[in-house]
Amino acid sequence: MRFVERLKVFWQSLFIQANWNYERMQNIGFLTALLPALPHVTRDSREQRRIAGRHLEYFNTQPYFASFIIGNTISQERSRLEYGLPGEEEIKKAKINMMGPFAALGDSLFWATLKPFAGLVAVFLVLVYQMKTAPLVFLILYNVPHLFTRWWGLKKGYEQQFGVIQSVFNLRCQTLIKILKMMGLIILGGSLPVFAARVGWSIPEYVNYHLLLLIFTVITLFLSLLLRRGVSPMWLLITLFLGCVLIF
Amino acid sequence: MLTEIVSACFIGALLGLDSVSFGQFQLSRPVVTGAVIGYCLGDYFNGLLLGALLELIWAGSLPIGGHVPPDVTLMGILGVIWLIMISKMTGWNINALMVIMTIIVIPIGHAGNSSEVWLRRFNNRLIAKAGNYLEAGDFTGLYRLKWWGLLFNFTRILLLLLVFVLPVHWLINWWGEPLRQGGEILLNGQLAIPLKVYYYLLPALGLAALMSLFYRRDLSLFMWGGFIWGFLLIWVVKMDVLWYTIYTLGLVLTLVPVIYLLVVKKGIEWR
Numbered sequence: 001m002r003f004v005e006r007l008k009v010f011w012q013s014l015f016i017q018a019n020w021n022y023e024r025m026q027n028i029g030f031l032t033a034l035l036p037a038l039p040h041v042t043r044d045s046r047e048q049r050r051i052a053g054r055h056l057e058y059f060n061t062q063p064y065f066a067s068f069i070i071g072n073t074i075s076q077e078r079s080r081l082e083y084g085l086p087g088e089e090e091i092k093k094a095k096i097n098m099m100g101p102f103a104a105l106g107d108s109l110f111w112a113t114l115k116p117f118a119g120l121v122a123v124f125l126v127l128v129y130q131m132k133t134a135p136l137v138f139l140i141l142y143n144v145p146h147l148f149t150r151w152w153g154l155k156k157g158y159e160q161q162f163g164v165i166q167s168v169f170n171l172r173c174q175t176l177i178k179i180l181k182m183m184g185l186i187i188l189g190g191s192l193p194v195f196a197a198r199v200g201w202s203i204p205e206y207v208n209y210h211l212l213l214l215i216f217t218v219i220t221l222f223l224s225l226l227l228r229r230g231v232s233p234m235w236l237l238i239t240l241f242l243g244c245v246l247i248f
Numbered sequence: 249m250l251t252e253i254v255s256a257c258f259i260g261a262l263l264g265l266d267s268v269s270f271g272q273f274q275l276s277r278p279v280v281t282g283a284v285i286g287y288c289l290g291d292y293f294n295g296l297l298l299g300a301l302l303e304l305i306w307a308g309s310l311p312i313g314g315h316v317p318p319d320v321t322l323m324g325i326l327g328v329i330w331l332i333m334i335s336k337m338t339g340w341n342i343n344a345l346m347v348i349m350t351i352i353v354i355p356i357g358h359a360g361n362s363s364e365v366w367l368r369r370f371n372n373r374l375i376a377k378a379g380n381y382l383e384a385g386d387f388t389g390l391y392r393l394k395w396w397g398l399l400f401n402f403t404r405i406l407l408l409l410l411v412f413v414l415p416v417h418w419l420i421n422w423w424g425e426p427l428r429q430g431g432e433i434l435l436n437g438q439l440a441i442p443l444k445v446y447y448y449l450l451p452a453l454g455l456a457a458l459m460s461l462f463y464r465r466d467l468s469l470f471m472w473g474g475f476i477w478g479f480l481l482i483w484v485v486k487m488d489v490l491w492y493t494i495y496t497l498g499l500v501l502t503l504v505p506v507i508y509l510l511v512v513k514k515g516i517e518w519r
Contacts, residue, residue: 014271018397019378021371028378032394035387049385056378063272112310115274116458119307121497122279126300127451129493132293134300135280141501142274175511175518182470183500184462188455189474190496193482194489195451213483216452217475223456224463233309233457234318234354240453241351244446245439 001040001074001158008036010154013070016063025060030070037074042081051077054088061099062106064149065168069098071157072164079161098164105173110146113177117184118142124187128194192217253333253413256288260325261406267321268364269401278302278324285325289332291342298328298346304454305350308461318357319364322408327353329413337420338428344435347443350450356412363404371397 001009016029034055038048061069076091086094122138125131156167196216197209223236263284267276274280278299286295302324309317327349335342374393381389420427435443463471474496481487481495511518 012391012394015269015394015397017272018269018394018401019371019374020268020368020397021375022368023372023375028374028390028393028397031378032390035390038387045385049382052387052390053382056375056382112461115277116307116461118274119277119279119303120458121501123300123304123307123454124497125493126279126296127304129489130293131493132283132296135283135296138277138279139274146273169517172508172512172517175516176508178467178518179504179507179511181462181464182467183504184458185467185471186474186477186500187496188459188462189471189476190478191451191455192475193478194492195448195455197482209483213479219449220452220456220459223453224459227308227457227460228463233305233453236453237305237354238351240449241446244442244449248442248445 001037001071005037005040006154006158009033009070009074010067010151012036013063013067013150013154016066024056024058026063026066027056027059030059030066031055033066033070034074041074041078047081054092057092059095059099061103062110064110064146065102065106065153067150067153068102068157068164068168069095071154071159072098072161073157075158075161101165102168105168109173109177110149113180113184114142114145117180120184120187124191128191192220249333249336250417252289253329253417254410256285256329257406257409257413259288260285260329260409261402264321264325264405265398265401269398276321276324278306278320278327281321281324282328285328286332289329289336291332291336294335294342294346295328295332298331298349299324301346301350301450301454302327302353304451305457307454308457310461316361318354319360320357322360322405323353323357325405326356326409326412329409330416333413333417334420337417337424338431340428340431341435343447344439344443347447347450356408360405360408363408367400367404370400 012035013029013033016026016033018032019028020026021028031052035052038051041051042048055073059066073091073095076086076094080086080088080091118138118141121141122134125134125137131137157164160167193213196213226236227233260281263275263281265276266273279296279302280299282299282302283292283296286292286299289295302320306317306320306323309320330352331342331345331349334340335345374396378390378393381387381393459471477496478492481492482489487495
């Protein structure tokens with residue numbers, strides 16, 4: 001696939017959820033992302049229509065990791081027309097088999113780890129140092145791995161027809177998740193004394209600062225325990241607000 | 249003011265497209281929308297501050313199982329528009345108002361979710377349309393469909409913003425003086441201390457939410473290590489906050505790629 005074609009597919013893949021629907025989820029977005037690569041697969045317009053028709057089926061995965069599947073599908077369709085293998089059913093099955101694991105991996109890496117981590121760094125910069133360019137830091141921290149995954153996924157998905165799973169495995173996503181969680185916990189632990197100190201700066205001299213730190217830490221740990229037990233943050237927020245109004 | 253507010257709604261609706269319809273660059277997160285909307289309405293820092301508070305509280309909320317968190321994008325955009333509009337029009341204490349906003353926007357977040365469900369049902373019709381384009385061999389029509397998707401979502405967000413913003417604007421215009429006086433008495437009187445306490449406790453809830461997301465028993469040492477690091481530098485050494493921020497984030501952000509590259513080089517998966 002030429003650079004320009006890959007760029008076009010990349011651009012279209014940014015819209016993969018533009019027509020997100022309950023019936024077939026990202027199907028229209030997936031098909032639209034394939035369209036710029038169809039001339040690369042075949043020049044026959046009737047064949048192009050047949051291929052497009054087969055990819056209007058159900059499709060749903062994590063939008064960034066969808067790039068691997070898009071690249072892989074283009075490569076498999078081309079191979080089918082050139083060598084007769086894999087068959088149409090195999091291409092469909094390969095797509096379905098990749099959707100679930102990639103969705104789980106992408107969700108846990110991007111939604112559940114990188115997004116909160118980048119958010120934590122930005123919030124730390126705003127609330128602790130009052131840094132005005134914190135949103136920019138957040139966007140850079142998040143989008144460098146994001147755009148890399150989309151672009152590299154498209155490339156590897158296309159190049160490594162049957163080795164695409166191995167390519168994703170080579171990214172060591174679980175390792176990255178673990179490191180981000182470790183570093184996130186360091187920032188969280190390091191935030192407790194700072195936020196407690198913020199409280200301390202605005203109260204009278206006679207209040208014991210260390211007691212204040214202890215109280216703030218205990219409250220945070222207690223709230224964390226409640227959240228881990230499944231209590232909704234919304235209810236905690238409302239209870240905290242009402243508690244403050246009633247007690248003070 | 250009205251022109252600025254309507255423009256902010258338009259920009260907010262454009263940024264809101266990022267959450268689902270286009271790109272997912274996270275331009276729709278409160279910490280970004282707060283800054284942008286704040287800038288549009290002439291109060292960058294307070295917009296950013298409310299955005300950061302909402303980001304902290306809701307960053308750890310993920311749609312897992314039956315739990316669907318409120319629409320953070322809409323909460324962030326609307327919260328900042330309301331905050332700056334109300335404080336400018338009434339002169340109410342902006343810090344007190346900011347704290348109240350973190351609560352008031354929750355139902356709006358749920359309204360955002362419901363409207364998104366409706367939009368996704370509506371999008372079902374587009375499948376048939378895509379089928380028709382395919383049959384006719386009209387690939388341009390297929391490309392056009394995504395713009396329709398974007399337009400529908402943009403209209404949804406814009407309408408929601410206008411529906412919640414304009415009536416508040418008119419209300420303050422009509423009953424400006426009594427509202428201003430009543431609010432001042434309440435926010436600077438009875439509610440002043442509870443709101444201050446709540447403002448200081450909010451980060452505790454945000455940190456707890458992220459802790460519950462990141463915490464693993466085998467990694468607890470890192471959290472306590474960070475705690476001791478912070479305690480020593482801030483409470484014992486009494487280090488300046490700027491240097492503390494530089495040291496902590498510098499250390500953490502350097503360690504992420506270094507450890508990752510070392511582990512990957514060794515070719516092992518580290519769970």
